[in-house]
Amino acid sequence: MLGELTATRDGAVVDLGGRRQRAVLAGLIMLRDQVVPADRLVDCVWGDQPPADATGALQAYVSHLRRRLEPDATARQRDGVIARAGPGYVLRLAPDAVDAWAFEAAVESAAGQAPSDAVCTLETTLRLWRGPAYADYAGEPWAQAEIARLTELRAVARERLLATRLELGEAQLVIGELEALVADDPLREERWRLLTLALYRAHRQAAALEALRRARQVLADELGVDPGPALRSLEAEVLAQSPDLDAPSPAKADNATPLVPRPRKPDGLVDRERELAVLRTKLEDLKDGRGGSVLVEGPAGIGKTRLLDELRKLAVADGVLVRSARSSALEQGFDYGVVRQLFDAAVDDVVRRDERFAVLRGLYEITADLAKDAPFVLCVDDVQSSDEASVQFLAYLVRRLDGLPVLVALAVRSGEPHDADDLLAELAGNESTSMLHPAPLTEQGTAALVADRLGRGAEAFVAACHRMTSGSPLLLRQLLRALADQGVPPDVAHVDTVRAVGSRAVTSLVTLRLRRMPATVTTVARAVAVLGPVADLMSVADLAQHSEEDVASALDVLARSEILVDGHPLDFVNPLVRDAIHADIPTGERALLHERMNRRLKSSSSRPGHAGTPRS
Ligand SMILES: Nc1ncnc2c1ncn2[C@@H]1O[C@H](COP(=O)(O)OP(=O)(O)O)[C@@H](O)[C@H]1O
Ligand SMILES: [Mg+2]
CATH class of the missing domain: 1.10.8 (Helicase, Ruva Protein; domain 3)
Incomplete structure (x- = not known):
């Protein structure tokens, strides 16, 4: 099952017949040793369009399968693998006869083994995977939950394998593989934790801290959350060089296996020809000694950071120096946090000056001095979370770019309140600014x-x-x-x-984003999801049982967080977001919301003006 469905008997491949016939076997395997009702198998084979005589057709499939699986037995004895039981069928197979079962058992048993045995067990069992689980039935609703479960189990097994090797002192050897795992799914914090630990133990403290910083960025960007407790305490321990971080046993003599990180999937850039052309022109100007500015503006996830990355790549290819900073909500309270990221310790003395103006002047001089040596690009991402003092400096700087070979490139998330309005107004009114608003993908x-x-x-x-x-x-x-x-x-x-x-x-x-918000906001989002197209302020207030004022401000928060569209009628930014919120409502609460909605609909159905049907 870990790949396409195949079977062997005494080492020889068994012909299991067509896709439908094999679906019967897949449906049985999924439930292991439980009786699978015939209805459910019919579902597996035909979905919601069964033929008239589904039961008969199913029986035919079962008997064909039996003949293939037990060719030597007589027709009446062929129940050694697929047996009839009550309203359906059940499999009689040894636990190690099915790869998915064996895989699960091995992962469990590795948890109780000594590290070196566990490595062996996990490596062997991970090799059972020949492709995605239930590959033949990837799109089938009945296979979804099981596919998701096995996929998750595999992810965990891969993490445990590297964790165990790390425990065995193989820090240097696992770094490449951990980088590949992180690239594969950067939202799994355990991968970042292991990578950081491996780097630290390989005596690469700076790289370890950098990994934590990358983790923080990815989580902030993609989920809008801070790292969880495991990563946070690891960060503190790395900074303190805690002895708890050392490998449990002295490192073994490293064998000289070269590190070959797995190749990454191509990650092409699309639909950004115009933006790239603007960035190229700006770089050409810069190389000719003319400074300027670029402002990339748009909602979360539209590709602002990516455009700054592309600019960096273009600059590096041209041999142009880039200084970058990225703001985070966490550091917003620290004066000149962004400026320090841009210029390092060079600005320490200047930012300590008492007078704001003296600081700005000093920072400008540093910038001008640096530019005299060579033109450079100054990139700041997520300006909406920059500290106020740094924003003030940026505004000061962009007013004085004339004759200064510096290209200031800023990205700002739209729709969020922030302190950078003056800076943005300054930029928008400035002729040398190019405004980029990356559009949704075509x-x-x-x-x-x-x-x-x-x-x-x-x-x-x-x-x-x-x-x-x-x-x-x-x-x-x-x-x-x-x-x-x-x-x-x-x-x-x-x-x-x-x-x-x-x-x-x-x-x-x-x-995850929603859970960080006040309970009222979550309730309101759920009510909107349940109501569907008929949702309006009053019906939401009624369903969520909050005052209209509270609901109005919750709706505001949801629009600013880009969960709901800004404006009327109330709707989610896209169907996936709506589905996700709907699916996350606990069963009890969902029943309650639906009941309240039905009551509402009944009492209002006599009134005119209520069109539209609610979504389930
Ligand atoms: N034009 C594009 N083509 C392909 N992938 C893109 C494009 N723009 C963004 N991406 C990818 O989408 C994800 C989100 O983009 P990102 O730049 O982080 O968004 P933002 O900074 O606006 O929140 C990233 O993985 C990025 O590589
Ligand atoms: Mg970004």
């Missing part, structure tokens, strides 16, 4: 990214991906990662899978 761009990740996609499949993500590169990437993990082929038959897989993929993104 359908062609989406098609290219689908092809990168899953192979050439059918038109309807691409259209579904595009619609579900509303052109957000962040959501699309999240969606494609999940589809690739589950081996979903990008064909017409899997159009419906996009939504199911997609909503699960963005669930963590959305619900």
Whole structure:
């Protein structure tokens, strides 16, 4: 099952017949030694369009399978593998006869083994994987939960394997593999934790801290959250060089296996020709000694950071120096935090001056001095969370770029209140500023990214991906990662899978963000999800049982966080976000909300002006 469904008997491959017939076996394997009702198997084979005589057809499949699996027995004795039981069938197979079962058992048993045995067990069992779990049935609703469970189990097994090797003193040897794991799924904090620990133990403290910084960035960018307790305490320990971080046993003599990190998937940039052209022109100007500024503005996930990255790449290719900083909400309270990131210790004396103006003047002189040596690019990402003092400096600087070979490139998230309004107004009014507003991805761009990740996609499949993500590169990437993990082929038959897989993929993104908000906001978001198109201030207030004032301010927060669109009618920024929130409502609460809604609908159905049907 860890790949395409195949079977062997005494070492020889068994022909299991067509896709439907094999689905019967897959459906049985999924439930292990439980009786699988015939209805459920019919579901596995035909979905919601069973033929008229489904039971008969199912019996035929079962008997064909039996003949293939037990060719030597007589027809009446062929129940050694698939046995009839009550309303359905049950498998009689040894626990190690199915790779998925054996895999699960091995991962469990490794947990209780000595490290060197555990490494051996995990390595062997991970080799059982020949492809995505239940690869033949990737898009089938009945297989979703099991595929997700096995995929998660594999991720955990890979992490445990590297953790155990780390425990055995192989810090240097696992760094490359941990980098690859992190690249594969940067939202799993355990991977960052292991990478940091490995770097630290390999006597690369600076790189260890850098890894933590990257983790913080990714989590802030993609989920809008801070690292969890494990990463936070690790950071403190690294800074304190705590002896607790040392490997438990003295490092073994390293064997000289070279480190070969796995190749990364191509991560192409699409739909940004115009922006890239602007950035190139700006760089040309800079090389000719003319400074200027670029402001990239847009909602979370639209690709602002990516554009700054592209600028950095172009600059490096041209041999132009880049100084960058990135603001974070955590450091917003520290004066000149961003400035220090840009200039390091060189500004220490200057920022200590008493007078604000003297500081600004001093910083400007430092900038001008540096530019005299060589033109450079000054990049600041997420200006909306920059400390106020640094923003003031940036505003001061952009007014004085005439004759100064410095290109100031800033990215700011729209729709969030911040202290940078003066700076932004300054930039917008300045002739030398290029404003970039990266647009949602086009359908062609989406098609290219689908092809990168899953192979050439059918038109309807691409259209579904595009619609579900509303052109957000962040959501699309999240969606494609999940589809690739589950081996979903990008064909017409899997159009419906996009939504199911997609909503699960963005669930963590959305619900984590939501959980950081006050309880009222969560309740209101849930009420909007349940109400669907009929949602308005009053009905939401009624369902959420909060005052209209509270609901109005919660709706504001949701719009600013880009969960709801800003404006009327109330709606989510896209269907995946709505699905994710709806799916995250605890069962009890959902029942309650639906009941309140039905009561509302009944009492208002006599009144005119209530059109639209609620979503389930
Ligand atoms: N034009 C694009 N083509 C392909 N991928 C993109 C594009 N823009 C952004 N991405 C990817 O989408 C994700 C989110 O982009 P990011 O730049 O972090 O968004 P923002 O900084 O606006 O929140 C990143 O993984 C990025 O590489
Ligand atoms: Mg960003």
